[in-house]
Amino acid sequence: MQTLPAIRGPELGRARVLEHSGDHAQAAALRLEYAHTLCGTVQRIAMLREGCARNSGATEEGRALHQALAETLLRHAEFMEDGAPRRAILMEAARALEEADQGAVAGEIYERLGMLRRATRAYERAGAITQLEYVLGLLERHEQIDLALQAALAAVDAALREGNRLLAYSLLQEHLAQQRAGMTPMQGPGALARSGLVQRQANLEAALPRGPRLTLRWPGGTTQLLLAPRLRIGRAPDVELSLPGAGLSREHVALVVEAGAQGLAIAALDLGSKAGSFWSGEALTPGEPIELDAAGELGLGFGSSVRVHPLRESGELGALLQTAGAPDRWLLFVPEGGPLWLDPVHPLPVRVDLRPPFIGLQIAPGIAAHLGGEPLGPGASVELLIGDRLHLSLPEGRLTLEVGP
Known part of the structure; x- marks a missing residue:
């Protein structure tokens, strides 16, 4: 509240004496008369505030x-930028x-400020029936909006806890689209719940996989998942498997899906490399895919190689890759989804598939699982986020997978 400047005239003094003696009507009249003599808006507001604090509206003068205070404040508000001070x-x-x-x-002012309950009390005291009925209708609608948003927030939270991130993502996108269309503005009913939905959307998008790949860290090493139509290998930074080496071409060789002798299979395709590509010692002809039907060494020029384990033995389409000098790091290439192998001797009772913009896991019905501290039901389906910890109760013991970019 503004402090009064040095306005200690006889009128103000008499007004204060009258207020102490209980003659509020005469005191209010003196204060009002004195306020009209003040030129500065800030001084006038401070004078009127003090008077209104000491005199109620029980008399005509009060x-x-x-x-007068209300009119002065409203004129002052006309020159203020919209924000909390102006609302106050x-x-x-x-x-x-x-x-x-x-x-x-x-x-009407309360209604413009979105303070509908105060507006109803003001309209009711004033006997403004038409305005009262309108605001009561708004309140009922706003309560319905609030309940709907609270239910949406609860549904999103439940979906996130249970690993149904695609459902949570769809619910959040729907509500954000409504906000952009002006159907449910940020201010007004359900503002807290709506803010919670926006925050969850931001958190979810921050933890989304960056494209069709994720990294799983487990006690025996690290396995990177890649669900893409092909896997390019070379020294370019934007290929799926980038390796150092002056003898490598930027896009040296690729693993692709081709029709093989027994259906679709993973094949190696030289991309016109300068130093050549070799499968188990045999040179690849550029542009002619060679089916990979057993584990072997994919040579890249004369100094680099990648160990490849096709998943043909399990009847699946995919391959595990390991680069030289990284015995505990694997790349699982499953172009169409398939079983989750951490390395050639650790298959899991889990299938991996692409659910844009997520990578999903389908856990076998007989396997107990927890996402963080939340137990999942039998045969749970989970869309993974960066930062997840998935616990699987396997016959050989409990396995924890930590999800990274």
């Missing part, structure tokens, strides 16, 4: 004093108008 001034003006027995005008 109501006039509150009316408008709310103070509305309270002064109520005291001045101008409840209908006060209700």
